[in-house]
Amino acid sequence: MTTAPATTATTPSAAEAAGPYQHYVYAYPHKSAYRRLPERPTLTSLWAAEDKSALSLYLHIPFCEVRCGFCNLFTRIGAPEGLTGAYLDALERQAGAVREALGEGEDIRFATAAFGGGTPTFLTAPELERLCDIAESRMGARLDAIPLSVEASPATATADRLAVLADRGATRLSLGVQSFVEAEARAAVRPQRRADVEAALARIREARIPVLNIDLIYGIDGQTEETWLHSLDAALAWAPEELYLYPLYVRPLTGLDRHRAASGPARDPAWDAQRLRLYRAGRDHLLARGYTQQSMRMFRRADAPPQGADDYACQTDGMIGLGCGARSYTSALHYSFDYAVGMHAIRGIIDDYVATEDFTRAEVGHRMDADEARRRHLLQSLLQAEGLVESDYQARFGQAPAEDFGSALDVLADRGWLAAADGRLRLTPEGLAHSDAVGPLLFSPAVRAAMAAYERK
Incomplete structure (x- = not known):
C-alpha cells in the first residue's frame, strides 16, 4: 500500500502467533493502561478549552443479579440494603461537580446518552426514575430528544422498569x-431459562422502545454450528433491529478463567478455528436475512430506525462518564476511577466511590499525546465497516494515514484484511473477521507496555 515509514506497531509474526482473538477494542487505550495521576488535575482545567457542543453522556451502574462466567466488566453481584440508594447519592454528587466543571453557556450540549454497567435495570423503577433525573436535571441532557441506549438482562427487564x-x-x-x-x-455460567428470556423479549416489544438489540455469544463449550444457528433464528423471531455477535473470551479473574486455569494453553488454535467458523456462519446467516454489518460484532436490520447521533463522532468528540466504572474523554486525557475485575477489589472501589464527597479532580487516567490521538482515530474508524475517510484524517492531523502508519497498514493489506477505495480505508470481510487482531496491531508501545505491567486485581 505504501513504503512510507510508520510508527511502531506489533510485528506481523508476533500478531500472527497471538491469533485472531486478542483484544476487543471498544475503547482505546484500555483502562489497564491507565495509571494514578499524581497531579490530580481539576475537571475545570481539563474541560476549559474543550468543544462541548456535542458530548456523549454515560452513566454506569455496577450491579448485577448474577455475574456470568465470561464477564470481566466492572460490576458486583447484588447490593446490600441501602447500597443502590447510596450509590445514586454519590452519582448525583459527581454529576453536580462535573456539570459545574463544564461551565455555563449555550455551547454545552449532550448529543447522545447511555446507561450501562453492570445492569442498569438492576435498579428498581423508582431508582431508574432518579437515574434519569440525574442525567436531565443535574447534567442537562435532554433524554427525550437524543438517542438513549440502556442495557438490561432478562430477569430485570420487568414491565415497570421498561415503562x-x-x-x-x-x-x-x-x-x-x-x-x-x-x-x-x-x-457460560449464565443460569437462565429460555421461557424467561422469551417473556422478557415480549415485555420489551410491548414497551415499544424503538430499537431492540440482542447480544449473543459464539464459542461456548458444546456449541455447534447447528445450535448457534438455532440461537440466531430464535433471536430473529423477534425481528430485533440490532444483533451483536460476540466471540467468547476467557479473561483473567472471571468465572470461566477459574474453571479453566489448571488446563490448556493460553491460546487454543482449535478454539480459534471454531470461533472463526461460527462467526462466519452467523455473519452470513444475518446478511442473507436483511441485516447489514456495521462492525465485526454489530449487525443492523436494513429497515431499522437510525440510532446514532448525527453530530457525534467517537473519534473526535468528548465523553462524560458518571459512576465508578465509567471513563471520560477529553482531547488530552482519558480518565476514570480505579479499575478491577476481581470481586473483592470491585467492592472496595464501589465503597470508596460511595464515600467520596469531592469529585472535582481526575484520579486515574492516560494522557493522550498526538501519536495516541492518531492511533485512536485510526482504530475507532477502521473497526467500523464504513472505514476511515482519509480526507477527514488528513484534515485533522495534517497528513495522510499512510504517512503515520504506513508499515502497519501494509501488513493489513498484505494479509488481505485492508483495502483502499473511494477515499476510504476499509477492512475487507476477512479483516472484519480479524478485528480483534487488527486493533492490537495498532496499539502504541507505551500502551502495550502499560497493559502488560498492569497488576490484575
Whole structure:
C-alpha cells in the first residue's frame, strides 16, 4: 500500500502467533493502561478549552443479579440494603461537580446518552426514575430528544422498569441473552431459562422502545454450528433491529478463567478455528436475512430506525462518564476511577466511590499525546465497516494515514484484511473477521507496555 515509514506497531509474526482473538477494542487505550495521576488535575482545567457542543453522556451502574462466567466488566453481584440508594447519592454528587466543571453557556450540549454497567435495570423503577433525573436535571441532557441506549438482562427487564425507560425517552434497549440453548447458557455460567428470556423479549416489544438489540455469544463449550444457528433464528423471531455477535473470551479473574486455569494453553488454535467458523456462519446467516454489518460484532436490520447521533463522532468528540466504572474523554486525557475485575477489589472501589464527597479532580487516567490521538482515530474508524475517510484524517492531523502508519497498514493489506477505495480505508470481510487482531496491531508501545505491567486485581 505504501513504503512510507510508520510508527511502531506489533510485528506481523508476533500478531500472527497471538491469533485472531486478542483484544476487543471498544475503547482505546484500555483502562489497564491507565495509571494514578499524581497531579490530580481539576475537571475545570481539563474541560476549559474543550468543544462541548456535542458530548456523549454515560452513566454506569455496577450491579448485577448474577455475574456470568465470561464477564470481566466492572460490576458486583447484588447490593446490600441501602447500597443502590447510596450509590445514586454519590452519582448525583459527581454529576453536580462535573456539570459545574463544564461551565455555563449555550455551547454545552449532550448529543447522545447511555446507561450501562453492570445492569442498569438492576435498579428498581423508582431508582431508574432518579437515574434519569440525574442525567436531565443535574447534567442537562435532554433524554427525550437524543438517542438513549440502556442495557438490561432478562430477569430485570420487568414491565415497570421498561415503562420508566420508555416514558423517559429510551430509544434502544440491549438485552444480554448470549444463547437460547439452556445447556450453553449453563456452560457460560449464565443460569437462565429460555421461557424467561422469551417473556422478557415480549415485555420489551410491548414497551415499544424503538430499537431492540440482542447480544449473543459464539464459542461456548458444546456449541455447534447447528445450535448457534438455532440461537440466531430464535433471536430473529423477534425481528430485533440490532444483533451483536460476540466471540467468547476467557479473561483473567472471571468465572470461566477459574474453571479453566489448571488446563490448556493460553491460546487454543482449535478454539480459534471454531470461533472463526461460527462467526462466519452467523455473519452470513444475518446478511442473507436483511441485516447489514456495521462492525465485526454489530449487525443492523436494513429497515431499522437510525440510532446514532448525527453530530457525534467517537473519534473526535468528548465523553462524560458518571459512576465508578465509567471513563471520560477529553482531547488530552482519558480518565476514570480505579479499575478491577476481581470481586473483592470491585467492592472496595464501589465503597470508596460511595464515600467520596469531592469529585472535582481526575484520579486515574492516560494522557493522550498526538501519536495516541492518531492511533485512536485510526482504530475507532477502521473497526467500523464504513472505514476511515482519509480526507477527514488528513484534515485533522495534517497528513495522510499512510504517512503515520504506513508499515502497519501494509501488513493489513498484505494479509488481505485492508483495502483502499473511494477515499476510504476499509477492512475487507476477512479483516472484519480479524478485528480483534487488527486493533492490537495498532496499539502504541507505551500502551502495550502499560497493559502488560498492569497488576490484575
